Amino acid sequence: MITIGRLAEYAGVSVKAVRHYHERGLLAEPGRDSAGYRRYTAQHAVDLVKIRTLAAAGVPLARVKDLLDADPATLAAAIAKIDGDLVERIGRLQRSREQLAQLRGGERLFVPDEVAGYLDALRRLGVSERQVRLERDGWILMRTASPEDAAGWITEKRELVDGDPEFRALYLDHDAAYDWPRDDPRLPALADRTRAWMTGRPDRSETRPVQNPAIARLAQQSQPGASSPAWDELARLLRG
Amino acid sequence: MITIGRLAEYAGVSVKAVRHYHERGLLAEPGRDSAGYRRYTAQHAVDLVKIRTLAAAGVPLARVKDLLDADPATLAAAIAKIDGDLVERIGRLQRSREQLAQLRGGERLFVPDEVAGYLDALRRLGVSERQVRLERDGWILMRTASPEDAAGWITEKRELVDGDPEFRALYLDHDAAYDWPRDDPRLPALADRTRAWMTGRPDRSETRPVQNPAIARLAQQSQPGASSPAWDELARLLRG
DNA sequence: CTTGACCCTGCCCCAGGGGCAGGGTTCGAC
DNA sequence: GTCGAACCCTGCCCCTGGGGCAGGGTCAAG
Numbered sequence: 001m002i003t004i005g006r007l008a009e010y011a012g013v014s015v016k017a018v019r020h021y022h023e024r025g026l027l028a029e030p031g032r033d034s035a036g037y038r039r040y041t042a043q044h045a046v047d048l049v050k051i052r053t054l055a056a057a058g059v060p061l062a063r064v065k066d067l068l069d070a071d072p073a074t075l076a077a078a079i080a081k082i083d084g085d086l087v088e089r090i091g092r093l094q095r096s097r098e099q100l101a102q103l104r105g106g107e108r109l110f111v112p113d114e115v116a117g118y119l120d121a122l123r124r125l126g127v128s129e130r131q132v133r134l135e136r137d138g139w140i141l142m143r144t145a146s147p148e149d150a151a152g153w154i155t156e157k158r159e160l161v162d163g164d165p166e167f168r169a170l171y172l173d174h175d176a177a178y179d180w181p182r183d184d185p186r187l188p189a190l191a192d193r194t195r196a197w198m199t200g201r202p203d204r205s206e207t208r209p210v211q212n213p214a215i216a217r218l219a220q221q222s223q224p225g226a227s228s229p230a231w232d233e234l235a236r237l238l239r240g
Numbered sequence: 241m242i243t244i245g246r247l248a249e250y251a252g253v254s255v256k257a258v259r260h261y262h263e264r265g266l267l268a269e270p271g272r273d274s275a276g277y278r279r280y281t282a283q284h285a286v287d288l289v290k291i292r293t294l295a296a297a298g299v300p301l302a303r304v305k306d307l308l309d310a311d312p313a314t315l316a317a318a319i320a321k322i323d324g325d326l327v328e329r330i331g332r333l334q335r336s337r338e339q340l341a342q343l344r345g346g347e348r349l350f351v352p353d354e355v356a357g358y359l360d361a362l363r364r365l366g367v368s369e370r371q372v373r374l375e376r377d378g379w380i381l382m383r384t385a386s387p388e389d390a391a392g393w394i395t396e397k398r399e400l401v402d403g404d405p406e407f408r409a410l411y412l413d414h415d416a417a418y419d420w421p422r423d424d425p426r427l428p429a430l431a432d433r434t435r436a437w438m439t440g441r442p443d444r445s446e447t448r449p450v451q452n453p454a455i456a457r458l459a460q461q462s463q464p465g466a467s468s469p470a471w472d473e474l475a476r477l478l479r480g
Numbered sequence: 481c482t483t484g485a486c487c488c489t490g491c492c493c494c495a496g497g498g499g500c501a502g503g504g505t506t507c508g509a510c
Numbered sequence: 511g512t513c514g515a516a517c518c519c520t521g522c523c524c525c526t527g528g529g530g531c532a533g534g535g536t537c538a539a540g
Contacts, residue, residue, distance in 0.1 A: 243517075244518075245516090245517065255518090259519095259520095275519090276518080278518085278519090
């Protein structure tokens with residue numbers, strides 16, 4: 001006849017846990033001795049190890065209770081399912097490890113791969129970090145509104161950056177223009193070149209070229225102080 | 241400017257969780273629109289993904305809060321530790337899978353390997369399942385009282401079962417005697433043979449041979465109805 | 481006869497949300 | 511113009527699996 005402490009130690013659980021299992025009806029309450037102490041049998045130890053094993057596998061105690069007096073076939077089926085869940089949980093933890101590793105290395109975690117690749121391409125081009133962040137935030141905003149459109153948008157922009165030298169040049173100039181004064185004499189010329197490039201674009205020219213400023217405006221709303229006098233002036237020149 | 245629902249969807253968490261993070265001070269409360277709705281920026285999405293990643297790795301929200309504005313070196317160290325915990329947890333789950341598998345296959349889970357081996361040896365000898373269970377329970381009881389003694393005891397009994405033919409014969413007869421009537425004429429003869437074997441044992445003869453009935457008595461206490469009239473009579477004959 | 485290690489019950493606490501009540505809002509369809 | 515669906519708001523109580531503490535009683539050894 002063993003005490004609650006010895007029982008708990010045998011099974012590798014806390015005394016508190018044993019009492020908890022009594023309360024939940026998982027483990028039979030044993031008899032008491034003259035002092036009112038619980039006195040356990042070996043069978044209790046066997047039952048407790050069973051409970052501990054299932055609970056350690058993440059089975060809710062309510063289900064453990066059912067499983068304890070299920071017939072062997074049902075138990076076997078349940079164990080198979082629990083094992084499947086376990087495999088899945090292990091997989092999730094492993095994916096969690098990968099995500100965690102990316103937390104150390106920049107923004108890859110926060111956006112899908114294609115976007116990360118696009119942002120890296122911008123960086124290789126020599127675009128400022130401020131602009132890269134604007135692009136990233138713009139993508140996130142787009143993406144919350146319409147994931148498919150966002151995916152198309154990133155593909156097209158990637159093609160432009162990789163394949164259109166004039167787009168690259170304009171992009172870098174727009175980036176640099178951020179810091180120019182509002183009355184910088186280079187602004188009208190830049191607006192003209194931009195308009196020329198836009199009219200040179202074929203069919204889908206009404207949607208995409210507008211997108212760049214549109215995104216910028218979105219990002220501007222979301223990030224206070226993300227525009228500049230020169231950009232405002234440039235937008236005015238393009239509209240007018 | 242995105243709503244709470246879109247933000248939650250982007251990060252793969254529930255709306256409720258986002259509000260929870262606000263309450264805990266993990267995620268900055270954004271501005272409200274004219275209807276009182278929260279309106280988020282892309283930066284919130286980035287922050288939320290970070291929170292979700294740490295939380296998914298099992299980091300308590302209170303620690304997540306600290307990590308969010310820790311410097312990169314501290315963060316890297318913390319991530320290394322979290323990753324270590326993750327590896328440990330994965331290991332535990334894998335061990336849990338093994339234990340679970342044993343739940344289907346008998347009692348190996350409930351006792352250490354040597355004991356399981358000993359019980360299997362008894363079964364091969366032709367001992368009844370009732371007796372095997374008595375032995376198992378006796379071991380568990382012993383073990384909770386004194387693990388080292390229990391280990392020694394199981395080793396000696398294993399040696400006896402493997403190496404002493406007369407012990408094996410006596411053991412099987414004792415097992416069979418369980419069901420005899422109290423006045424069975426074979427009982428005195430069995431008691432005599434048992435006494436003869438006990439006196440034939442060298443040095444440690446006062447501890448071990450007594451153990452078998454002692455264990456039986458322990459098990460008897462723990463398992464109501466685990467003795468029988470014939471066993472009681474046998475114990476009386478051996479004492480007298 | 482004390483001291484430390486047990487045991488008892490009962491209560492509140494934690495994370496990490498879920499669910500529901502009891503509202504208000506927005507948007508598209510009819 | 512109005513209806514319904516799908517959002518959003520706050521506030522409250524609920525869950526699991528125990529931990530911790532209070533405020534006792536008990537037991538064995540020195």
